[in-house]
Amino acid sequence: MTAYDQAELAQALLSEIGDALFFLDPDTDRLLEVNPVALRLTGFSRAEVLELPATHLFRFESSGGAQRLKGAFSKTMVFHGQDGFLLRTKDDNWLPVSLTVSRLHLPPKPLGLIIARDDRDRRAALAQARRVEAELRTVLGSAPGALWSAERTPGPDVFSGWQFRYVSPQMADIAGRPGEPYEHPFKWAEAVHPAEREGYRAAVRRLLAAGEDLEQLYRVQQPGGAVRWVQDRLRLVRDGGGRPLRLDGCLTDVTARRDAEEAVRQSEQRFRALVEKSRDGILLLDERAVIRYATPAAKFVLGFAPEDVVGVDLLSLIHPDDVPGAARRLGASIGRPGEDVPATLRMLGARGGTRLVEMNAVNRLDDPSVCAVVVNYRDVTERDAAVREVAKQHTLLEGLFASVPDVVCYQDRDGRLLGCNPAFEAFAGRPASALAGTRCEDAFAGEWVPRIVAAQQVVLATGRTERSKEWVTYPTGRKALLDFAIAPLRDDSGAPVGLIVLGRDVTEQNRLEEELRQSHKLEAVGRLAGGIAHDFNNLLTVVLGNLELIRCGAATGADAEELLASTERAAKQAAELTKQMLGFARRQPLRTASVDLNQLVRDSLVLLRRTIDARIVVRFEPAPHLRPVAADPVQLQQVLMNLCLNARDAMPEGGTLTVETADADPPDGPEGKRFVRLSVSDTGVGMTDEVREKIFDPFFTTKGVGQGTGLGLAVVYGVATAHGGSVEVASAPGAGSRFDVYLPRGAVSDDDRSPTRAEGANEFPRGRGETILVADDETGVRDLAKVALEMSGYTVLVAADGAEALDVFHRAGGRVRLAVLDASMPKLSGRQVFEALRRVDPELKVLFASGYHGGGLLPADDLPGTRRLNKPYVPTQLAAAVREMLAE
Structure with missing residues (x-):
């Protein structure tokens, strides 16, 4: 079975159907769409007709019809084809139409469909037929001969169940029984002379059994005893299956031959009326293909009047290129009685144009005394043009489908591929012919x-429709992020019969979005830099001042120990500030973990309070026993920072900034999914409804030039939705603003329940004399590591850069058990040294010591035999890390 695109089929049906289609909203009676036939019939443009209500275009010829039509619009939307309606045109004329009203069940709501069929031709033909029928009845009623016709009705056998359809009044006159009805042909036998009655009945039975025409002469006895001789001609008509369908008869008073001649004339007129009313052109040719008779339809097909073509050679009216084929067909028909020879050819019109004509039949007449041919043909010029236009549109749509850069395919309900575009072939690495019938899991791996x-x-x-973003690998090796949209493929009834899968390459878009988030993150870091620099200078002042007091001997004994403890505390505070800044500015993809939201807020507020105006009161109201959230802690920290800095800017004269946490679900949230709420509120200027509708749009800001990028809240919204959460906003001018960020709950782990081990134990873990290589370009750090490890019982080799580290390692002759490498060193980075050392000793353990993990200076986190130690560190931390690695 050929699979057709549903959209193409719908477009072809809308454009090519011969009836006027009106699509409307059943609730409002407003027209939504019409097809070209509707515009041609009404004379309105599409814009004009869509401004009108449906009931304005239709009315019923008799009372009550308009109400029934309105009822169909508003209730059931079912109104089968009915005549008697009128369609309004642009010039306020009314065209007779036949209407069908139905409901189309389409999402998001059902549509009403009115199908209007132009009824002018049918009415004209019906009126003409009625006139002809009236004329025939008048003529038959006044004719001397008696004609009748009986139809077959259900009965036990072929000899019963006949009912007169038409009975000439002359039958009663001939029988001498005016007004006496004759329900069926066998009842007529009661008027036949008794001596011939059984013969009449037997002849009729033979007719019904054999089917041959019957003509018999018998007497009719009138009630007064008078006898009239009649000539009865009977003919049996069968249906397509050969079963008796109709019985026609003609009674002629042979005493008046004029009656019989009149019956023949009437029969000829009826035949001529049927022929001349045909839409097809019918020509009667002699044996030389010269036209002897032409129906009026020839005028419409060729543009000639019938009398203008009589005596003309038919081949002279055919396009010269088609004459040889037409001549062969005509010759074959004349030589083979009863053979149909179909043909499609061009005929020359009266005005010099050509018309495409389909010649349906070329038959020789049955009368052997007449050597003639009947040619039946119809004009198919418009139909051929329509077919060509459909083919053109199909080619255009195929080209559009092939030019779509997105990966597109459509499947059946079992997931088997039915078709795809070239982009999908490139994605799969195989042509469509090889993919047909395969499923996704068969064609792809990943x-x-x-x-x-x-x-x-x-x-x-x-x-x-479902959406999903996935990283995929093309056959060429290129990795790309595809945004998949999977939608149902529906049939005419709206039932899903398959799937449409579209994948858009958003790799570059994703990269730009990541750079945008990073840019805004750095902007926030810059805004924090002033406060951080102030605190960092204070801490350095404490460190440098205490050391100078000890160095110059101003403090000794217990006072010196207190100064050293104060120096250590200040250094640790400086390290924590550096850690927070690096973590906040780090550029990395979404890495979801189970996060203690209360602790994250506490840590962030320590950093944030340094940039907040002293006139602003910062309050934190944590929920007790708060469930953890499933989130990326770095991006979650950025969300909190952006919201708090926006709240700060909204309170230029001071106020209250409140941060709250709670176990709460968002309004209209998904069923079965639980959330944690992070709320940031302020007592600032608030927002209008117009501003609130745009706050999440990228680059929208109410601040002055140079005071903001308009990305802060866009990043908040993007991070929340990327985690499967949402953001709710409440604000009013003068009443402040409140932002509620809902994040999905995470699982409670053992790490969340147990306290963390205190950093910096005072005892040095002891080694067993192993040889350790320390490589760091900072002399102070290198010397500190050497002294700490030698105090722990290790043999320490040192190097001031990456190249020297390799040289020292090679000269050690395989004695090095573990290497402590700085990430960034001259000549060779820590990563390059690591790769070179592992090529020599794949089992060598490596401890990376660095204050910054970005820039690709370090290898992946999960490499076996490696670990990281963040700077700054104290000697006991270094010794503990080395001991643990050597003991593994």
């Missing part, structure tokens, strides 16, 4: 495949 297959099952079960 961890994203099961998720897409599961989404397809959801679409088939629910009928809704």
Whole structure:
């Protein structure tokens, strides 16, 4: 079975159907769409007709019809084809139409469909037929001969169940029984002379059994005893299956031959009326293909009057290129009685144009005394043009489908591929012919495949469109992020019969969005820099001042120990500030973990309070026993920072900034999913409804030039939705603002329940004399590490850069058990030294010591035999890390 694109089929049906189509909203009676036939019939433009209510275009010829039509619009939307309606045109004329009203069940709501069929031709033909019938009845009623026709009705056998359809009044006159009805042909036998009655009945039975025409002469006895001789001609008409359908008869008073001649004339007129009313052109040719008779339809097909073509050679009216084929067909028809020879050819019109004509039949007449041919043809010029236009549109749509840069395919309900575009072929690495009938799990490999297959099952079960972003690898090796949209493919009734899968490459878009978030993050870091620099200088003042007091001997004994303890505390505070700034500015993808939101807020507020105006009171109201959230802690910290800095800017004269946490679900949240709420509120200037509708739009800001990028709240919204959460806003001018960020709950882990081990134990873990290589370009750090490790019982080799580290390692002759490498060193980075050392000793353990993990200076976190130690560190931390690694 050929699979057709539903959109193409719908477009072809809308454009090519011969009836006027009106699509409307059943609730408002407003027209939504019309097809070209509707515009041609009414004379309105599309814009004009869509401004009119549907009931304005239609009325019923008799009372009550308009109400029935309105009722159909507003209630059932079912109104089968009925005549008697009129369609309004632009010039306020009314065209007779036949209407059908139905309901189209389409999302998001049902549509009403009115089908209007132009009834002018049918009415004209019906009126003409009625006139002809009236004329025939008048003529038959006044004719001397008696004609009748009986139809077959249900009965036990072929000899019963006949009912007169038409009985000439002359039958009663001939029988001498005016006004006496004759329900069926066998009842007429009661008027036949008794001596011939059984013969009449037997002849009729033979006719019904054999089917041959019957003509018999018998007497009719009138009630007064008078006898009239009649000539009875009977003819049996059968249906397509050969079963008796109709019985026609003609009674002629042979005493008046004029009656019989009149009956023949009437029969000829009826035949001529049927022929001349045909839409097809009919020509009678002699054996030389010269036209002897032409029906009026020839005038419409060729533009000639029938009398203008009589005596003309038919071949002279055919296009010269088609004459040889037409001549062969005509010759074959004349030589083979009863053979149909179909043909499609061009005929020359009266005005010099050509018309495409379909010649349906070329038959020789049955009368052997007449050597003639009947040619039946119809004009198919418009139909051929329509077919060509449909083919052109199909080619255009195929070209558009092929030019779509997105990956597109459509499947049946079982997930088997039915068709795809060239972009999908490139994605799969195979042509469509090789992919036909395959499923996603058969054609592709990767961890994203099961998720897409599961989404397809959801679409088939629910009928809704599913989306998913997946990293995929092309056959060329290129990795790309595809935004998949999986939608149902529906049939005419709206039932899902398959799937449409579209994948858009958003790799570059994702990169730009990540750079945008990083840019705004750095902007926030810059805004924090002033406060951080102030605190950092204070801490350095404490460190430098205490050391100078000890160095110059101003403090000794217990006083010196207190100064050293104060120096250590200040250094640790400086290290914590550096850690927070690096963590906040780090550029990394979404890494979801189970996060203690209360602790994250506390740590962030320590950093934030340094940039807040002293006139602003910062309050934190944590919920007790708060469930953890499933989130990226770095991005979550950025959300909190952006909201708090926006709140600060909204209170230029001071106020209260409140941060709250709670176990709460968002309004209209998904069923079965629980959330944690982070709320940031202020007592600032607030927002109008117009501003509130735009706050999450990128680059929208109410601040002056140079005071903001308009990205802060866009980043908040993006991070929340990326985590599967949402953001709610409440604000009013003069009443402040409140932002509620809902994040999905995470699982409670053992790490969340147990306290963390205190950093910096006072005891040095002891080694067993192993040889350790320390490489760091900072002399103070290198010397500190050497002294700390030698105090722990290790043999220490040192190097001032990456190249020297390799040289020292090679000269050690395989004695080095562990290397402590700085990330950034001259000549060779820590990563380059690590790769070179591992090529020599794949089992060598490496401890990376660095204050910054970005820039690709370090290898992946999960490499076996490696660990990281963040700077700044104290000697006991270094010794503990080395001991643990050597003991593994």
